[in-house]
Amino acid sequence: MLKNRVVMSPMCQYSVDAHDGRLNAWHYVHYVSRAVGGTGLILVEMTDVEPNGRITAGDSGIWDDSHIEPLARIAEQVHRYGAKFGVQIAHAGRKATDPTWDVVAPSAIRFSDSLPMPRALTTDECARLVEKFAAGARRVVAAGADTLELHGAHGYLLNQFMSPGSNHRSDRYGDPTRFPVEVIEAVRAEMPSGMPLFMRVSSVEYSPEGYGLEGLIEMAGAFQKAGVDLFDASSGSNYPAGPERVYPGYQVPYADRIRKELHMPVMAVGMLEDPILAQSVVGEGRADLVAIGRGHLAHPYWTNAAALQLGVEVQTPWEYDRAFPRAKKRG
Numbered sequence: 001m002l003k004n005r006v007v008m009s010p011m012c013q014y015s016v017d018a019h020d021g022r023l024n025a026w027h028y029v030h031y032v033s034r035a036v037g038g039t040g041l042i043l044v045e046m047t048d049v050e051p052n053g054r055i056t057a058g059d060s061g062i063w064d065d066s067h068i069e070p071l072a073r074i075a076e077q078v079h080r081y082g083a084k085f086g087v088q089i090a091h092a093g094r095k096a097t098d099p100t101w102d103v104v105a106p107s108a109i110r111f112s113d114s115l116p117m118p119r120a121l122t123t124d125e126c127a128r129l130v131e132k133f134a135a136g137a138r139r140v141v142a143a144g145a146d147t148l149e150l151h152g153a154h155g156y157l158l159n160q161f162m163s164p165g166s167n168h169r170s171d172r173y174g175d176p177t178r179f180p181v182e183v184i185e186a187v188r189a190e191m192p193s194g195m196p197l198f199m200r201v202s203s204v205e206y207s208p209e210g211y212g213l214e215g216l217i218e219m220a221g222a223f224q225k226a227g228v229d230l231f232d233a234s235s236g237s238n239y240p241a242g243p244e245r246v247y248p249g250y251q252v253p254y255a256d257r258i259r260k261e262l263h264m265p266v267m268a269v270g271m272l273e274d275p276i277l278a279q280s281v282v283g284e285g286r287a288d289l290v291a292i293g294r295g296h297l298a299h300p301y302w303t304n305a306a307a308l309q310l311g312v313e314v315q316t317p318w319e320y321d322r323a324f325p326r327a328k329k330r331g
Contacts, residue, residue, distance in 0.1 A: 002040040002041055002084055002289075003040050003083070003315060004039075004303065004307075004315075005282050005288065006039050006040045006041070006289075006292060006303045006306070007040065007267060007291040008034045008041065008043055008291075008296050009292060010043040010088040010149065010200075011293050011296075012046050012055065013026065013027060013030065013045055013058075014055075014056050014059065015027070015058055016059065016060055016061070019057040020061070021048070021051070021054075021063065021064070021067055022061070022066060022070050023044075023067075023071060023074065027044075027070070027074065028070075028073065028074055028077070031044065032077045032078060032081070034083075034302075035077070035080075035082070035083035036081050036301070036316070036317060037296075037300045037301035037302060037303055037304055038301065038302075038303035038314065038315045038316065039296070040083060040084065041083060041084045041086060041147070042083050042085050042086070043087070043088055043198075043291075044074070044085075044087040045059075046059065046088050046090045047062045047087050047090065047140075048060065048061050049063055049090070049091050049132040049133050049136040050063045051101070052101040052102045053092050053093070053157065054096060054098075055095060055097055062089055062136040062139050062140060068143045071139075071140070071144075071145070072142075072143040072144050076144065079144070081317065082315060084146040084147065085146050085147075086145050086146060086149055087143070087145050087148055087149070088148075088150070088200065089136045089137065089140065089150060089151065089187075090150070090158070091158075092156050092157065093105045093118065093155075093156055093157030094109065094110065094111045094118040094155075094157075094160060094166070095115065095156060096115075097115060097116075098116075099116040101116075102119070103116045103117075103118040103119070104118055104120075105118035105119075105120065105121065105157070105166065106120065106121065106157075106160050106161050106166060106168075106169055106173065106179070107120050107166060107169060108120045109165075109166055111155060111238075111239075111240075121173075126179055129157075129179075130182045130183050131186065133183045133186055133187055134186035134189065134190050136187075137190040141190060145195075146195065147195060147196045147197070148195070148198070149197075149198035149199065149232060150180075150183065150184065150187065150197070150200070152180055152200055152201050153200040153201050153202040153232075153235075154200075154202060154236070154237035155202075155238035155239070158179065158180045159201075159237075160238065161179040161180060162176045162177070162180060162211070162219055163176070163205060163209070163211060164210070164211065165205075165209025165210050165238070165239065166209075176211075177222040177223070180219075180226075181222055181223065184197070184223055184228060187227075188226070188227035197227055197229050197230075198228070198230045198232055199223060199228045199230075199231055199232065200231075200232035200234055201216060201220060201231055201233060202216070202235050203234065203235045203255075203257075203258065204216065204235050204254065205236060206235070206241045206243055209239055210238055213254060216258075217257070217258060217261050217262070220258060220262060221262060224264060229265065230265040230266060230267060230289075231264070231265075231266050231267070232269060233251060233254045233258055233266055233267065233269065233287075234251060234270065235251055235254060246270070246271065248271040248274060249268075249270070250270060250271065251268065252270075252272075252286055252287065255267065255268040255269075255281075255286060256286040256287065259285075259286070266287050266289075267287060267288065267290070267291050268286065268287035268289070268291070269291035272290050272291070272292060272295075273292060273294065273295030275310055276309075276310075278292070278306065279306075279310055301316075304316055308324065
């Protein structure tokens with residue numbers, strides 16, 4: 001049970017020590033301070049299941065048991081301040097930026113001229129990657145997480161399999177749902193039965209090469225059956241093209257539609273830093289949770305500041321009571 005509907009959106013920090021994938025003192029302060037600030041759920045940034053599955057060498061990793069301890073240390077303190085803790089696991093696929101790595105993808109199709117040409121995964125390698133996602137999930141559970149999110153958006157590996165412009169395979173993984181479903185099922189098998197599984201999706205791709213909302217909803221139905229409990233509805237980034245305009249709440253209609261079509265919880269994300277807007281998204285039943293990204297980067301105590309503005313209970317440690325006078329709950 002979350003104490004509120006506010007989620008710290010997973011945001012890459014590109015700041016691990018010695019390129020080893022281990023979270024460090026920066027991440028400890030970064031995440032724990034947002035728990036102190038009242039956030040209901042802290043989601044750790046994109047955390048990769050193998051070294052060449054990172055975007056950069058500064059990315060967080062979950063491919064080795066040594067990654068468990070720093071995550072567990074953060075989880076313990078996040079829990080101390082009444083927040084829940086989760087980790088987003090992923091593989092960058094063709095969006096890995098280091099040309100010295102073995103960059104892989106569903107098909108040998110470059111994202112852009114500025115990124116390396118990937119090689120196509122073999123069928124056996126796809127199956128082994130499913131196992132690496134499962135092993136990553138096992139480590140996240142061992143670290144004491146309350147939830148886990150799969151990154152199936154923004155042009156990373158799961159999204160690459162889902163999209164017709166980046167998946168030209170002729171084997172069984174040419175089915176856009178096959179690889180994600182296998183990952184979902186394998187990850188779900190490593191999670192306690194009551195632990196929710198989130199999945200971030202790109203609701204639309206803003207490119208004629210990609211899919212639209214109808215295509216995503218069809219795929220999401222298969223993902224729901226495989227074990228996803230909540231969709232985190234973002235958009236784009238599997239192709240260089242983007243939306244014509246961005247504005248506060250521009251992705252909320254995607255969350256709303258997924259929620260209505262699949263009758264399941266969703267999380268809205270994207271420029272929702274205005275507390276009144278965020279409250280309206282939940283209050284109108286368009287989403288069950290709101291993910292705040294840049295707002296949390298700018299203001300670690302965004303949630304408590306929003307609570308003050310909205311006139312609801314402010315949940316701070318007693319050491320900060322003088323700065324955040326307690327507001328009464330709305331009756």
